[in-house]
Amino acid sequence: MSAVTEPATGPQTGSSTSDLIARLREQENRPALVGYLPVGYPTVDRSIEALKTLVDHGADIIELGIPYTDPVLDGPVIQAAAQAALDAGARVRDVFRVLRELTDYAPHVPVLVMTYWNLVLKYGPDAFARDLAEAGGAGLITPDLVPDEGADWLAASEAHGLDRVFLVAPSSTADRLRLTVQATRGFVYAASLMGVTGERSEVGSRAEQLVADTRAAGAANVCVGLGISTGAQAAETGRFADGVIVGSALVRPLLSDGPLTDDEWAARLTNLAEVTEDLAAGVRSARANALTDDTSDAAPAGATISGEAP
Amino acid sequence: MTDVKLSDVSGPYFGQYGGRFVPEALISALDELDTEFRKAAEDPEFAAELQRLHREYTGRPSPLTEVPRFAAHAGDARVFLKREDLNHTGSHKINNVLGQALLVKRMGKKRLIAETGAGQHGVATATAAALMDLECVVYMGEEDTRRQALNVARMRLLGAEVVPVKIGSRTLKDAINEALRDWVANVETTHYLLGTVTGPHPFPEMVRQFHRIIGEEAREQILERAGRLPDVVAACVGGGSNALGIFNAFLDDKDVDLCGFEAGGEGIESGRHAARFSGGALGVLHGARSYLLQDDDGQTLPSHSVSAGLDYPSVGPAHAWLHDLGRATYEPVTDDEAMEAFRLLCRTEGIIPAIESAHALAGAMRVGKAAAAQGRTGPDGEPLLILVNLSGRGDKDVATAARWFGLLDQGVASEELERQEGRG
Numbered sequence: 225m226s227a228v229t230e231p232a233t234g235p236q237t238g239s240s241t242s243d244l245i246a247r248l249r250e251q252e253n254r255p256a257l258v259g260y261l262p263v264g265y266p267t268v269d270r271s272i273e274a275l276k277t278l279v280d281h282g283a284d285i286i287e288l289g290i291p292y293t294d295p296v297l298d299g300p301v302i303q304a305a306a307q308a309a310l311d312a313g314a315r316v317r318d319v320f321r322v323l324r325e326l327t328d329y330a331p332h333v334p335v336l337v338m339t340y341w342n343l344v345l346k347y348g349p350d351a352f353a354r355d356l357a358e359a360g361g362a363g364l365i366t367p368d369l370v371p372d373e374g375a376d377w378l379a380a381s382e383a384h385g386l387d388r389v390f391l392v393a394p395s396s397t398a399d400r401l402r403l404t405v406q407a408t409r410g411f412v413y414a415a416s417l418m419g420v421t422g423e424r425s426e427v428g429s430r431a432e433q434l435v436a437d438t439r440a441a442g443a444a445n446v447c448v449g450l451g452i453s454t455g456a457q458a459a460e461t462g463r464f465a466d467g468v469i470v471g472s473a474l475v476r477p478l479l480s481d482g483p484l485t486d487d488e489w490a491a492r493l494t495n496l497a498e499v500t501e502d503l504a505a506g507v508r509s510a511r512a513n514a515l516t517d518d519t520s521d522a523a524p525a526g527a528t529i530s531g532e533a534p
Numbered sequence: 535m536t537d538v539k540l541s542d543v544s545g546p547y548f549g550q551y552g553g554r555f556v557p558e559a560l561i562s563a564l565d566e567l568d569t570e571f572r573k574a575a576e577d578p579e580f581a582a583e584l585q586r587l588h589r590e591y592t593g594r595p596s597p598l599t600e601v602p603r604f605a606a607h608a609g610d611a612r613v614f615l616k617r618e619d620l621n622h623t624g625s626h627k628i629n630n631v632l633g634q635a636l637l638v639k640r641m642g643k644k645r646l647i648a649e650t651g652a653g654q655h656g657v658a659t660a661t662a663a664a665l666m667d668l669e670c671v672v673y674m675g676e677e678d679t680r681r682q683a684l685n686v687a688r689m690r691l692l693g694a695e696v697v698p699v700k701i702g703s704r705t706l707k708d709a710i711n712e713a714l715r716d717w718v719a720n721v722e723t724t725h726y727l728l729g730t731v732t733g734p735h736p737f738p739e740m741v742r743q744f745h746r747i748i749g750e751e752a753r754e755q756i757l758e759r760a761g762r763l764p765d766v767v768a769a770c771v772g773g774g775s776n777a778l779g780i781f782n783a784f785l786d787d788k789d790v791d792l793c794g795f796e797a798g799g800e801g802i803e804s805g806r807h808a809a810r811f812s813g814g815a816l817g818v819l820h821g822a823r824s825y826l827l828q829d830d831d832g833q834t835l836p837s838h839s840v841s842a843g844l845d846y847p848s849v850g851p852a853h854a855w856l857h858d859l860g861r862a863t864y865e866p867v868t869d870d871e872a873m874e875a876f877r878l879l880c881r882t883e884g885i886i887p888a889i890e891s892a893h894a895l896a897g898a899m900r901v902g903k904a905a906a907a908q909g910r911t912g913p914d915g916e917p918l919l920i921l922v923n924l925s926g927r928g929d930k931d932v933a934t935a936a937r938w939f940g941l942l943d944q945g946v947a948s949e950e951l952e953r954q955e956g957r958g
């Protein structure tokens with residue numbers, strides 16, 4: 225294993241996402257919990273309630289997905305939610321309303337929008353960046369846009385001061401890692417395994433090496449996603465990652481075949497809150513009681529399981 | 535700078551089209567494929583092996599057939615068919631499949647995945663997998679597994695696993711989504727044998743290279759038979775591989791009109807079609823920037839065609855580029871027009887075409903009639919010379935045609951046909 229050297233680039237200034245990750249690392253010695261939910265599932269209003277639930281129960285950063293007809297990097301759970309959201313009439317512009325409500329509700333929580341590229345291309349990359357920034361969004365996660373194809377997005381995100389979260393995978397070469405890290409702002413999204421989103425019983429065995437390699441390529445912040453679904457997995461991953469990204473495991477409690485009554489929906493939210501708390505406890509215990517070769521910082525007192533956010 | 539001939543333009547971009555809009559996880563495999571493809575292109579042994587397979591396995595060169603009785607319905611033109619329908623497995627798809635399968639052997643991968651619409655590409659891939667002892671999984675939209683049930687059975691006979699895709703529109707586009715998801719997970723051991731000139735670089739360029747033999751043969755054959763180049767080359771355009779394959783040899787002959795025919799389905803105004811150049815706009819799907827059927831939000835619109843093989847909302851980036859350059863034209867042909875041309879070729883020439891190819895035949899009839907109406911001829915008053923790429927044979931389409939023309943006696947219609955009719 226290559227030694228984890230000092231990041232070649234420090235945390236970028238002006239990114240609320242990297243500022244938050246740095247603060248959690250320095251003050252709480254823990255990784256961030258990044259929680260994903262799609263806009264408009266099951267309806268736009270209920271998706272806002274679900275997102276607030278995530279925030280209330282311990283998510284540090286929100287990843288807001290825009291439903292898309294052809295989500296090639298998503299597994300069955302997120303596909304189903306995206307399709308249902310589209311069937312229920314979700315529109316791309318809904319993301320800005322949801323962003324506004326969410327950032328008004330929780331100004332301290334960075335919200336990144338996760339979207340397939342054609343939706344931004346159609347809207348116009350600069351117009352999209354402008355409206356995203358105006359609604360309080362922190363930036364974009366782009367699963368099917370590599371920096372090589374991203375000239376428009378690089379320019380638009382620069383102009384509007386937005387994060388650019390690109391992905392790296394276990395198959396990425398050292399050259400690709402360098403190129404991606406250089407284009408990134410906020411954090412690098414490291415895919416824990418080769419595959420699409422979805423819950424898995426084990427965290428990918430190549431995640432730790434990928435995080436080390438991505439740091440060696442100059443990344444200040446590397447968050448790990450794909451397949452993480454439990455608090456225990458979040459703890460295991462959070463030992464070496466700056467953030468733990470969870471999607472399908474948060475969407476699953478909300479899935480249903482048909483419309484839900486208010487009571488049924490409330491029960492789903494309770495369920496979502498429990499899953500979120502389990503994950504939040506996971507990231508808080510990641511370095512507190514795990515054996516780690518990163519011996520510099522002792523865990524601050526009280527950093528163990530105390531999942532409930534205010 | 536040297537002038538690059540249109541026929542030799544290489545990826546990743548064709549004008550503003552093409553590129554690699556895919557997850558990072560796939561980039562290293564695409565790079566590896568690109569490198570291997572370029573090495574193979576320089577390697578005489580690779581060329582010799584592919585040539586041997588073309589000759590001894592596929593049955594190339596495919597014949598050129600003049601069809602005067604059919605041509606009587608296409609103005610006063612002379613019409614020649616490039617008979618890709620006579621290739622082993624029944625379509626042009628085998629050209630690309632054998633080329634890629636040889637590359638796969640060089641790369642040492644043991645598993646092939648493919649998408650298929652009409653089933654012809656799936657059958658060709660399953661065939662190559664059997665021939666070269668590779669594992670094969672074919673993704674096919676559930677709707678297509680029903681309308682092309684015969685090809686599902688053929689693939690299974692050949693040892694392939696056929697996975698019906700039950701999400702989205704359940705057609706070719708969704709089969710490609712599933713194939714891409716499989717590839718992301720298994721890219722280190724698996725090759726995605728993409729069946730047309732779409733997708734991320736290097737597929738559009740590579741698949742064109744494996745199909746350029748169609749045009750090269752046809753050019754030589756028609757020069758020999760007619761003594762001159764054709765005035766018009768017609769082909770159907772799904773993703774665009776058979777069209778690019780035949781167009782390519784004529785791209786730099788400015789006097790040859792290149793006419794692509796897309797699926798007009800139930801008509802452009804109906805919204806139920808796959809005419810990307812009439813109803814589409816710049817967009818990204820499945821790794822490439824091209825023309826795309828999409829709504830105001832950029833969501834992919836479902837396409838429609840009586841032919842599964844043309845039922846795709848985007849089109850190869852090289853066609854988008856040729857369209858914008860004005861070097862080729864693209865027009866929709868409706869289901870009705872295609873089926874009429876289908877019937878006509880059966881009756882006049884004893885050739886049952888694939889319904890995809892029938893779109894090219896209908897296009898040729900349209901071009902021939904329009905020329906006759908305008909008094910347009912070939913040089914020196916010779917008849918207009920139209921070369922049509924007959925991309926495949928129609929065995930797979932017999933059930934659809936029987937239903938379309940009401941050819942089944944009451945009671946003979948199988949349950950399967952009745953079910954399909956119920957959906958229709």
Ligand SMILES: Cc1ncc(COP(=O)(O)O)c(C=O)c1O
Pocket residue numbers: 625626651652653654655729730731770771772773774775776777842843844888890891925926927
């Ligand atoms: C016989 C035949 N022709 C044409 C097509 C369309 O593909 P392309 O446009 O790539 O030639 C297909 C696709 O399945 C086919 O089977």
